[in-house]
Amino acid sequence: MAGTQYRGSEIKDVDQFLKDSAGLDSDREKEIGQHIGYRYDVNLVPDYERLTPFLANYMEVMGWDDLNWLEDVHMGYEEGAPAVFDRNINGWVRVPDSIDLPDNQQDRDMIARELLIKFQMSDRHPLVNLRKAYMKF
Secondary structure, three states: OOOEEEOOEEEOOHHHHHHHOOOOOOHHHHHHOOOOHHHOOHHHOOOHHHOOHHHHHHHHHHOOOOOHHHOOOOOEEEOOEEEEEEOOOOEEEEOOOOOOOOOOHHHHHHHHHHHHHHHHHOOOOHHHHHHHHHOOO
C-alpha cells in the first residue's frame, strides 16, 4: 500500500505523520492557535448521522451531498468559552450561554457549524454593514 503524500515527502503511517507534525505547522493552525484535528485523526471527519435538522435542511436547499466548506469548522474555545471561528471576520463567535453543549465532540461540531451559518446569515454579522454600504442596487 502506498503512503500518503504530505508536503513533498511520503508518510507511511500516522505515527510518523504525528511525529513530523508536532508543532502548529500550517499557516492556518498558527493563525487560530490550535491544531486542525481531522488532519491528524480521520475520526473527526463529520459523521453525517449527527447532522442537526437545520444542517440537513441547509444541505438539501443548497443541493449538497456533503458539508463541503463546513467540514473544517469545529467547536473551539476563546478565553475559555466555547466558540466557533468565522474566517470571514477573522474572529470568534461565542456560543450563547443558553445553549447546552453535548459531551460528544461530533455533536458539538455540528452545533458550531449551525451557529456559524446562522450568524453569517444574520443582520448582526459585520459583513452585512459592508454589503449595505457598498451595494450598487
